[in-house]
Amino acid sequence: MSQPTPASATPPGGHLLDLRDLHVEFRTQEGVAKVINGVSYHLDPGETLAVLGESGSGKSVTAQAIMGILDSPPAHITAGQIRYRGRDLLSLSEEQRRQVRGREIAMIFQDALSALNPVFPVGWQIGETLRQRLGMSRADARRRVVELMDLVQIPAASKRLGDYPHQFSGGMRQRVMIAMALAMEPKVLIADEPTTALDVTVQAQIMDLLADLRRDLDMAMILITHDLGVVADVADRIAVMYAGRIVEHADVRSLYRAPAHPYTKGLLDSIPRLDQRGGKLATIRGLPPNLMRIPSGCPFHPRCPYAQQVCVDVVPHDLVLGDGRTSACHFAQEVRDDRTR
Amino acid sequence: MFRFIVRRLLQMIVAFFGTTLIVYALMFAGQGDPIQALAGERPVTEAQRAYLTEKYHLDATGVGGFFYRYFDYLSNLLRGDLGESLTGRSIGEILAAAWPVTIKLALIAIAVAVIFGVTAGVLAGIRRASIFDNATLLLTLLVLGIPTIVLAPLAQYLLGVKWQLFPPTAGADPDFYALLLPGIVLGSLSLATALRLTRTSVAENLRADYVRTARSKGLPRRRVVSVHVLRNSLIPVITFLGVELGNLMSGAIITEGVFNIPGVGFNLFRGIRTEDGPLVVGIVSVLVVVYLVANLVVDILYAVLDPRIRYE
Numbered sequence: 001m002s003q004p005t006p007a008s009a010t011p012p013g014g015h016l017l018d019l020r021d022l023h024v025e026f027r028t029q030e031g032v033a034k035v036i037n038g039v040s041y042h043l044d045p046g047e048t049l050a051v052l053g054e055s056g057s058g059k060s061v062t063a064q065a066i067m068g069i070l071d072s073p074p075a076h077i078t079a080g081q082i083r084y085r086g087r088d089l090l091s092l093s094e095e096q097r098r099q100v101r102g103r104e105i106a107m108i109f110q111d112a113l114s115a116l117n118p119v120f121p122v123g124w125q126i127g128e129t130l131r132q133r134l135g136m137s138r139a140d141a142r143r144r145v146v147e148l149m150d151l152v153q154i155p156a157a158s159k160r161l162g163d164y165p166h167q168f169s170g171g172m173r174q175r176v177m178i179a180m181a182l183a184m185e186p187k188v189l190i191a192d193e194p195t196t197a198l199d200v201t202v203q204a205q206i207m208d209l210l211a212d213l214r215r216d217l218d219m220a221m222i223l224i225t226h227d228l229g230v231v232a233d234v235a236d237r238i239a240v241m242y243a244g245r246i247v248e249h250a251d252v253r254s255l256y257r258a259p260a261h262p263y264t265k266g267l268l269d270s271i272p273r274l275d276q277r278g279g280k281l282a283t284i285r286g287l288p289p290n291l292m293r294i295p296s297g298c299p300f301h302p303r304c305p306y307a308q309q310v311c312v313d314v315v316p317h318d319l320v321l322g323d324g325r326t327s328a329c330h331f332a333q334e335v336r337d338d339r340t341r
Numbered sequence: 342m343f344r345f346i347v348r349r350l351l352q353m354i355v356a357f358f359g360t361t362l363i364v365y366a367l368m369f370a371g372q373g374d375p376i377q378a379l380a381g382e383r384p385v386t387e388a389q390r391a392y393l394t395e396k397y398h399l400d401a402t403g404v405g406g407f408f409y410r411y412f413d414y415l416s417n418l419l420r421g422d423l424g425e426s427l428t429g430r431s432i433g434e435i436l437a438a439a440w441p442v443t444i445k446l447a448l449i450a451i452a453v454a455v456i457f458g459v460t461a462g463v464l465a466g467i468r469r470a471s472i473f474d475n476a477t478l479l480l481t482l483l484v485l486g487i488p489t490i491v492l493a494p495l496a497q498y499l500l501g502v503k504w505q506l507f508p509p510t511a512g513a514d515p516d517f518y519a520l521l522l523p524g525i526v527l528g529s530l531s532l533a534t535a536l537r538l539t540r541t542s543v544a545e546n547l548r549a550d551y552v553r554t555a556r557s558k559g560l561p562r563r564r565v566v567s568v569h570v571l572r573n574s575l576i577p578v579i580t581f582l583g584v585e586l587g588n589l590m591s592g593a594i595i596t597e598g599v600f601n602i603p604g605v606g607f608n609l610f611r612g613i614r615t616e617d618g619p620l621v622v623g624i625v626s627v628l629v630v631v632y633l634v635a636n637l638v639v640d641i642l643y644a645v646l647d648p649r650i651r652y653e
Contacts, residue, residue: 069556071548102559109557114550118649119572129558164648180558 014086015042016220017066017105017188022080024058024065024244026291027073033291035061037244038080043188048214048221050231050252052267053241056288059224062241063190066222067107068097084188102129106186110193112173116165116180123149123161126180133184148179152209171202175209182213189214190222195230207234228271232256237324240264243289243299249318250325260319260327260336262304298330306331342644349640353633360629361418365411368618414622423623426612432623435608439592442515443604446597447589449517449524451582454531459578462539466574467566469544477540481533489530493599496526510601523600527593531585538581542574549573576646580639587635591628 024036036058043049051059064070066082068089082089084104089097109115117125126148127141136144142161149157152175165173174194181189191210195203211234214221223235231238231252238255240248240263248261259265266284286303289295295302301311310330318326321336329335376385376393385393394400398410417424423432465474484492500522501509507522546552547570555569556562592606601607605624612620644650 064553067557069553098559098561100559101557107557109550109554111550115554117551117555117569117573119576119647128560132560132564166649177554180554184559 014083016045016085017043017222018081018083019062019066020081020083022062022065022082023078024061024070024075025078026075031292034294035075035244035291036065037294039241039244039246041239041246041249043220043222045187045220046214046218047236048211048223048234050223050225050235050238051241052225052228052231052238054226054288056291057241058244059241060192063107063192063222063224066105066190067101068094069101069107102181102186103133103184104186105188105190106181106184107190107192108174108177108181108194111197112170112177113165113197115177116173118165121162121164122168122176125165126176126183129180129183144183145179148183149176151182151213152176152179154179170198171206174198174202174206178206178209178213182217185217186219188220188222190224192224193226194223196225196227203230210234228267240267243294244291245299245328246318246326247300247329248325248327250321250327251323254323254325258336260321260325260332261329262306262331262335263300265335265338266303298328306335345644345650346641349637353637356633357629358415361415361626362411364622364625364629365414366407368622418626423627424619426620426623427615427617428620432620435620436605436624436627439603439605439608442511442520442602443592443597443606444590445515445517446520446524446527446593446602446604447586449520450528450531450589451586453525453528454535454582454585458532458535459539459575462536462578463543463571463574465536465540466543466547469547474540477536481536484529484533489526489593489595492529493523493526493596496522497599511603512601513603515602520602523596523602527589527596531582531589534585535578535582539574539578542577543570546570546574572646576643579646580643583635583639583642587632587639590631590635 019039019041022036022039023034026033026035039058039062041049041051051062053059061070061075065075065077066089070077077090080090084100089100092100116122123142123145127136127145130136130141130144131138145161146157149160154160154172154175160168165176168176174197178194189210194210195206198206207230210221210223213219214234223231225231235252237249237251239246240255240261242263248255248259248264250260255264256268259268263284266282269282270284272281284303289299289302295312297313298304298307298311298316301307304311306329308330314330316328316330318328319332320326321332327335376390376399398406398413400406414424421433423436426432426435461477465471465477468474487495497509500506508519511519511523547566549570551573552565552569555565560569590605592604592609594606594610596602597604597607598610605628609621609624611617612624
């Protein structure tokens with residue numbers, strides 16, 4: 001496990017990618033769902049940030065807001081900034097935004113079978129940006145596609161260029177997806193649950209591949225996942241999301257050692273452990289909130305074992321715990337010091 | 342792909358024998374005295390009766406005789422001999438005269454459906470729930486709701502007779518202009534269906550995951566829609582249009598009747614009305630072949646367009 005990137009790697013003028021107080025809502029006929037409610041996180045060159053949370057916590061929506069591929073309607077970004085190399089992406093025109101997409105920040109998606117176009121050969125899909133955006137000739141693009149497919153360790157790459165997505169196994173399809181995202185040599189790679197649709201053994205291979213590629217190509221990576229086990233080996237820092245907020249933010253080691261938010265603690269406790277066999281699996285009671293009616297105060301309070309009256313009345317601010325750790329909990333200190341795991 | 346085509350060809354042969362057998366049986370099995378039917382009211386001499394019995398193998402009776410005659414007919418058909426109609430004209434010649442007219446009409450109708458239906462469908466699909474989308478929905482429902490038997494005379498009266506924009510009837514040897522109005526009337530139904538199909542398909546594909554991927558690659562919206570979305574959306578539309586072209590090639594009885602166009606449908610209707618068995622069976626047999634070929638072409642096209650089909 002690597003330590004958080006030292007401050008010297010931070011580019012002059014701030015972070016590589018810097019989200020500030022992002023708010024996104026979905027306006028539907030049933031009402032307004034407040035999906036992102038003031039998310040701030042940052043990413044420095046060469047580091048891996050894991051964004052953790054259950055379905056509907058807003059981790060994917062945040063990523064799509066960074067990419068600028070949210071469908072609007074229903075999605076509306078109502079406040080905040082997404083600064084990339086000091087420039088607020090939200091203030092750019094769609095055309096300028098498009099230039100950043102794929103070339104600076106690329107994204108890979110959860111289910112490669114549906115995320116790849118079923119009617120085009122994979123070689124064509126990987127090479128599309130090379131031909132369309134870099135103006136490469138067919139022959140040059142082809143050579144580069146084979147290189148990319150070799151890079152993501154697809155066997156017999158030159159023979160498989162003409163194959164279609166459905167002819168590949170799940171793991172190989174995800175490699176195709178990764179090769180496609182790497183085609184333009186992005187500086188930031190967002191991986192949205194890249195292993196969720198895969199077998200466990202293949203999951204590990206893909207995670208290793210991503211970690212290796214991140215290091216070899218000197219990219220920064222945002223790894224979105226709901227799987228704590230996946231995170232530990234590859235991430236430097238973790239941001240835990242709940243109901244469209246970052247509830248805890250810490251480097252991997254201290255977060256695992258002593259979570260400072262009851263939600264994180266609940267997630268860690270719910271990992272099955274070999275030394276507690278036979279016992280009942282710990283779960284977090286209750287359900288994630290309806291984003292159209294987020295509870296008052298701390299949105300986690302109806303499910304929280306630490307909840308007091310103050311949690312119902314007052315929205316907790318990010319409490320800085322030192323070492324760059326923050327926790328949005330009124331009782332962050334108590335939770336962190338509570339070693340009853 | 343090769344095996345796919347071979348399998349489809351084999352299915353086609355079975356379908357051909359099945360349909361021609363049914364049509365042949367329906368037309369002749371229930372007949373009392375086919376020779377008297379052939380001659381109509383006039384008396385038949387013994388010599389004529391002997392000649393015709395010999396010619397059509399009527400001496401063989403029962404199921405065996407029926408199949409004997411059916412295979413005799415089929416072998417003639419496969420040699421390209423469709424026989425003669427009861428009026429003594431060669432059915433081959435009748436079809437040779439009628440088909441070019443019907444094909445022209447079918448092509449006009451399909452062109453109308455493609456140019457207006459598919460284009461408007463793509464636009465409506467991209468701008469879902471817009472004024473344009475709702476207007477086309479209303480118009481297509483209107484067109485789909487009016488049967489051809491009403492639409493054709495209405496168009497003929499308004500555009501042909503009252504405002505005189507088009508010739509009201511086509512006549513013996515119609516030119517392109519004379520076929521334009523019937524072509525539009527005939528095509529309006531295909532147009533409406535093609536529009537709805539395209540619209541739904543485009544709207545659905547726009548929400549697909551691979552579109553999100555294409556956008557995240559930084560491709561311009563124009564390319565995302567015209568390459569990624571359209572290529573997928575047009576698969577069902579092209580399939581529909583192929584089958585529809587097969588339908589239209591086999592003639593449009595109502596439209597050709599209303600506008601007095603001497604096409605296949607017109608002749609088929611005349612054959613049915615005058616109980617001209619050989620003519621009806623002759624035309625229908627050829628229609629079966631046209632239809633089977635059209636379906637084969639559509640299936641192959643489908644496999645070409647959608648790579649997932651080829652390997653099933």
